[in-house]
Amino acid sequence: MKILDVVLTPVAFADPPLLNVMGVHEPFALRSVVQVKCEDGVVGLGESYGDDAFLGEVRKVLPQLRGHDVFDLPGLQRLVARALSDTVLTDAHGLIGGFSIRKTVASVYSLFEVACLDAQGQYLGRPVTDLLGGKARDAVEFSAYLFYKYGRHVDGRADTWGEITTPETLVGSAKRMIDEYGFRSIKLKGGVFEPAQEVDGIRALAEAFPGHPLRIDPNAAWTVETGIRVAAELDGVLEYLEDPTPGIDGMAQVAERASMPLATNMCVVNFGDIEPGFRARAIGVLLSDHHFWGGLRATQSLSVTCESFGVGLSMHSNSHLGISLAAMVQVAAATPHLTYACDTHWPWKVEDVIEPGVLEFRDGAVAVPSTPGLGVKLDEDALAKLHENYVRCGLTKRDDVTYMRKYVEGFEPNTARW
Template structure:
């Protein structure tokens, strides 16, 4: 089945002022939506990053796809590789590890691979999970993703979540998420305040939600010594400790002393990182992400590798819309070695580009859609509104640091480390 046309639409959607080690989220998150239009009226959907640098690389590939067979994924990889030869994106927000040409190709290819698999599913009348080998589970568990946050963006009214900077406010945020979505695991984005304050937050969550697995991710904001101390203080409390300190070497030192497994999406970000990290026993859980690991099939290959070496697997999340959530659900469902609930930013958004009803959270899990492809449909009016927001907001990249300086002049990311 040949591709006739590819439509790339940059979009933006409202994002709350969520805090992290690099600063604070701007008022809009940026994404890209691709529609691969094929013979017989079949359309495949994909979603990924929406910053100007990524869009620029995607646009190099789009003109090369007309006439390509959506079932020829190796050929798709060759097209992407040729179009992007010598280009390296950058990890502008500093939260998912560095970029290389290999990672750049993988991230751009993943956008089109998802769209081609969606198109294949529509053509064959089968869900994408079936194309990936079939479901290992009927529903995919997700974790509540808590953030410290300001009450409102500058010049705006307070949002429905309000300010969250204390342990008590953190518990309130978690209660709302658990009540609305039924999450059975809880993750806190740390690296914002002194470690002692964030330890108090985790302890407050443990008291309020006994039996809920807990995680904290300070995005490598702590020294090795601080990481070991926090691991000792939270012994028996955390399910895993995510990226407490930078680099494979630092993580390995913490892992030697920590009772809980260490997880990462920062020091192991492509297949070249696996050998040194696994050899050093630096991590016990790898957070996959089809957006930058090279798509859905490479995510499954990553899973087999992790299982072979006794490393657990979960799934990383960034601000995303429904196309990405659907892709996450399908690949997670078809990946037997998925040992922890996945991350998702889903509760933080208030709009989408897909028709409602296809993806629902029940007891913290999303049932795998049974309709062909990803099981979702684009909402043309919602897509048009999201594109208008992209044009209006004027943002071209994610820049938590500069936006944070509007609150705290002279702010610098925590490169000195706690």
Template sequence: MRIAEIRLTPVAIPDKPLLNCKGVHQPYALRTVIEVICADGTVGLGESYGSIKALEGLRRAAPALVGLDPFHLHALKSRVAAALPEGGGINAKSAVADHKLVDVVTSAFEVPCMDIQGKVLGRPVADLLGGAVRETVPFSAYLFFKFGAHIGQVEDEWGEVLTPDQMVGEARRMVAAHGFKSLKLKGGVLHPDLEIETMLKLREAFPHHPLRIDPNGGWTVETAIYIARKLEGVLEYLEDPVIGMDAMAEVAAATSIPLATNMVVLEFDQIAEAYRKRAVKIVLSDHHYWGGLRASTHLGKVCDVLDMGVSMHSNSHLGITLAAMVHVASATPNLSYDCDTHYPWTGTDVIDEPFAFRDGSLAVPGGPGLGVTLDRTKLGELAAVYEAASIRERDDTAYMKQFDPGYERRVPRW
């Protein structure tokens, strides 16, 4: 069995004007849908970023994979590395953290290869990762402050959410629709005292839901310590309150709240430093930049040895990515916390049967491989949106300037 063809389809998926410390989400999020086709007709599906550098890396590496046995994943990484000798990062200048191109591209092609493996063997991807230890995977409601509408559009179904009380309303709707058992707030947007008030009101409205807040490094060390002390006994964990390993260690030493990260521990060689400095207690994995599905389960093993918690980070994504996330999470014994997902904000998909949360969880997809099937009509529609849209790179700051011409990107902001 050999790879005969690879198809890469960039798509644009509708997004909401969700706020963060760098600005606001644009009308569309960019993704790339990947089809790896074997000579016998077996097709593996994958999904990755749609940014310029990521897409260019996928296109440059794809020809080198023709003729590869999809079971030979070490050779896959070697071929990707050889095709991208200069490596480098993929993220735009407006991003706070960066990811290695070789890791991103390797992961992007590993997923469809494992989808093929599962289809050939008649087994789900979770079995290829050691077997599922849970039949369902819990997720957290991902809450965002937001504008009521994009520039030039009518107000969306969620409306404006710019106050603590409005955020409680958003949380109630999200929980009612999907049954989530934990809540995560994207912070670093409002004044720290307002975000403290928001978390306290969420605690009052949801007394039994674990709570988290993630300002993406939007606070100074002093502000982070101030907020942590106000929220002692309220938060399940505090995610990336500050930027940098040493700054995280300083905050960690000042609070009993565990610190989580997907910004200062992005690669395996950063785990030891985080452990030595006691900067991080929870690592949020993401197969897109940790090097793939197998690397993500390996991360779980490393965290287990070091007595660190592990869960899963999310970016705006479609159902192919979500399927991969569920398989990895199901095969990670020490998954300590509910996973993140943007999926409820997406509103569209390229798979035949979009996912539906039950009590805040998703069942591991049945059937061989990833267990999802491509809807070619939807793929074509979202590809057409990509071609028509002017967006080719995520830039929350530039878009924010259309709402507020005087806006300046500052990280930390508070």
């Protein structure tokens, strides 16, 4: 089945002022949506990053896709690699590790692979899970993803969550998420305040929600010494400690002393990192992300590698919309070695580009759609609205640092700051 046309639409959707080591989220998060239009009227959907640099690389590939067979994924990978042979994207927001040519190609290829698999599934009348080998589970479990946050954006726009900066408000936000979505595990984005304050937050969550597995991710905000100390303080409290300190060497030093496994989506971020990361025993859990690991099938390959070396597997999340969540659910369902609840930013968004009613959370999990392809349909009016947001907001890249300086004059991000 040949591709007739590919439509790329950058979009922006409202995002709360969520805090992290690099600063604070801007009023809008940027994403890209592709529609791969094929023979027989089939349209496959994909979603990924929306910053200008990424869009520029995607546009290099678009003219070469016309006439390509959606079932020829190896050929698609070669096509993308040729088009981007001299390009290396950068991790502008500093939260998903370094980029290389390999990771750049993987990120762009993933966008189109998902859309092609969606088209394949629609054409064959089978869900994407079937194309990936079948379901290992009927529903995919996610964790409540908590953030410290400001009460409003600098323009005065507030949200229904309010300010979250204390253990008490942190527990309140967790209660709301658990009440609304049924989450059975909890993750805290740290690296915002002094480690002692964030340890207090985790302890408050442990007291308020006994039996809920807990994890914290300071995005490498701590020194090795601090990472070791916090790991000792939270012994018996955390299911895993994510990216306490920068780099494979630093992580290995913390891992050697920590009782809980260390997890990462920052120091092992492509297949070339696996050998040094695993050899150093730097991590016990790897957070997959099909958006930059090279798609859904690459995620399955990553899972097999992790299982072979006794490394657990979870799933990373950035601010995303429903097409990405659908892809995450499909690949997670078809990946037997998924050993932890996945991350998702889903509760923080208030708008989307898909028709509602398919991706519903129950007891913290999303049932795997049984309809063809990804199982979701594009809402054309919503897509147009979010594209208009993109045009109006004027943002062309994620920049948590500059936006943070509107709250804290002279703010400078710094990994291993504590």
